[in-house]
Amino acid sequence: MKSLENTFKKRLLAGETLIGLWSSLCSPIAAEALADAGFDWLLFDSEHSPVEVAGLYPLLQAAASGSAEAIVRPAWNDKVLIKRVLDIGAQTILVPFVQNAAEARAAVAATRYPPEGIRGVAGSTRASRYGRAKDYFRVANREVCLLVQIETGEALEALGEIAAVDGVDGVFIGPSDLAASLGHLGNPGHEDVQRALREAVDQLRLLGKPAGILATSPEDARRYRDWGYQFVAAGVDLGLLVKAADRLSAQMA
Ligand SMILES: O=C(O)C(=O)C[C@H](O)[C@@H](O)CO
16 A cells, blocks of 8 residues: 555645635534535644644544545644644644744654654554555655745745745745734735735745635635735635525525
């Protein structure tokens, strides 16, 4: 038995634009249903949802049969959390709150087995197909896709050095946190924030590093895609559910 190829990474590095959905629901039923909704990727967020590593496991299992590639956002740039998320079979991870090149290098090291990094070794995990993937240790480092998240003005200042870190495959800009950091909490649509988002993608394009972002409306998602963001979450599952429920109840009022 062979290791699974990371097709998200392959497509991203080939320059494809990949449209995804952000998942905060922490529901294996929702994960299974959404994984076949036609998105290229589905991100399970354990930073801003109540799911822990044990709860991520059934989400990854549920999404595995679908056409969307699973991505996990660990709660923090923490080598233990990253190791545990990789062990349960996530191949692509989005590491939040990376502020400078040193933090980006720490994230890279956490995702790599020695000698390239410091990831701890487990014999039988979902990642190694329970030890049956004979090529696993040979290809594991290569198949990890590391996306790092920029969330502050300080991190934007360091964008060039973060993007240049070997092993960083893509840079995701978090509009909500960036808005807060730039003094516009709750208003990522503010012109200062939008200008910063546009300048960030322009800079990343010049550096040849894929840029990602989260939108909460199709209009925003299309605009970000048109600006050159290459992996774009077009919405959040919980938000979609709430909007649809509110609309239905209003129609019945
Ligand atoms: O800054 C952002 O934007 C994010 O990090 C995404 C948020 O955590 C949130 O909107 C996800 O539901």
